[in-house]
Amino acid sequence: MQTLRQIAILLCAGVIFAGCSELEKRAFSPQVSGELAAMGMQTASYENGVVTLTGRSGTIRLKNESQWAEIGNIPITLTGNSTISSEGVLDIPDLIFKTQLEPIIADRRFPIRRIVLDPGHGGSDRGASSAHGADEKKLNLLLAQTIAYELKKRGFEVFLTRSNDSFVSLDERPAAVKKFKADLFVSIHHNSAPRQGACGFEIYSLRCNDPQEMANSGSSANLAYHLYRALAPLNHFPGRGVKAARFKVLRLAGIPAVLLEAGFLSNPVESAYLATPLYRQQFAVKFAETLAKF
Numbered sequence: 017m018q019t020l021r022q023i024a025i026l027l028c029a030g031v032i033f034a035g036c037s038e039l040e041k042r043a044f045s046p047q048v049s050g051e052l053a054a055m056g057m058q059t060a061s062y063e064n065g066v067v068t069l070t071g072r073s074g075t076i077r078l079k080n081e082s083q084w085a086e087i088g089n090i091p092i093t094l095t096g097n098s099t100i101s102s103e104g105v106l107d108i109p110d111l112i113f114k115t116q117l118e119p120i121i122a123d124r125r126f127p128i129r130r131i132v133l134d135p136g137h138g139g140s141d142r143g144a145s146s147a148h149g150a151d152e153k154k155l156n157l158l159l160a161q162t163i164a165y166e167l168k169k170r171g172f173e174v175f176l177t178r179s180n181d182s183f184v185s186l187d188e189r190p191a192a193v194k195k196f197k198a199d200l201f202v203s204i205h206h207n208s209a210p211r212q213g214a215c216g217f218e219i220y221s222l223r224c225n226d227p228q229e230m231a232n233s234g235s236s237a238n239l240a241y242h243l244y245r246a247l248a249p250l251n252h253f254p255g256r257g258v259k260a261a262r263f264k265v266l267r268l269a270g271i272p273a274v275l276l277e278a279g280f281l282s283n284p285v286e287s288a289y290l291a292t293p294l295y296r297q298q299f300a301v302k303f304a305e306t307l308a309k310f
């Protein structure tokens with residue numbers, strides 16, 4: 017079981033709570049101390065189950081008994097709940113704080129020069145099928161090639177895990193990291209859902225299960241946050257936020273790694289837009305610019 021970290025948002029003296037349900041209804045101004053204060057978060061409010069922290073690191077919002085968080089208006093799905101006790105103390109599981117919040121608040125960066133781009137699927141594995149005819153495997157490759165071109169223009173060294181319509185196993189893909197001595201692994205996908213209305217860009221970092229993964233997981237989360245800021249607005253549909261998962265390619269990469277889902281091919285309107293060269297070009301330029309500034 018993960019240990020819970022008290023994040024030290026304590027009640028102002030004199031406020032008495034009857035219990036959690038009562039807490040949900042109250043609005044109050046907690047004090048911020050401890051690690052969050054050290055990170056520049058100074059003022060806080062609590063209303064309708066949401067804590068809002070503000071300070072020189074921007075605005076952070078967390079919801080009681082929920083995985084929902086927001087940093088600077090970017091939605092982040094935590095891998096566990098934040099809880100606010102009846103005494104008004106905010107608790108966030110330690111690994112979640114250290115890998116999904118702290119690296120973003122502190123803007124932890126790492127040097128990037130050599131990048132493995134991994135266009136998902138290929139060969140007999142077609143991936144999602146599009147309402148507009150192009151399979152996911154084809155769109156993943158086209159997008160990866162466009163990104164590679166823009167990265168190389170800016171001086172990055174780029175290696176693709178496949179450069180044609182061939183099948184590459186999930187074990188082989190991250191193996192390219194060692195061969196190429198890469199600093200970053202990026203897996204590129206397009207999404208699909210049974211519900212036609214499902215839409216929007218999303219990006220994943222490695223969900224951390226082991227303290228040994230903490231540094232890479234946190235670095236990936238901060239990069240995912242910056243990429244999301246730049247890329248989500250290019251999609252005409254509302255984004256789905258920054259998430260974390262234990263996808264095999266992210267687990268095996270052993271370096272900072274993200275997996276992006278550019279949008280939903282099962283959505284007829286979105287898939288038409290995703291299939292355009294204009295979208296790929298804009299996406300690739302924003303992607304490369306973000307890495308160049310990182």
Ligand SMILES: [Zn+2]
Binds near residue numbers: 137
């Ligand atoms: Zn896919």
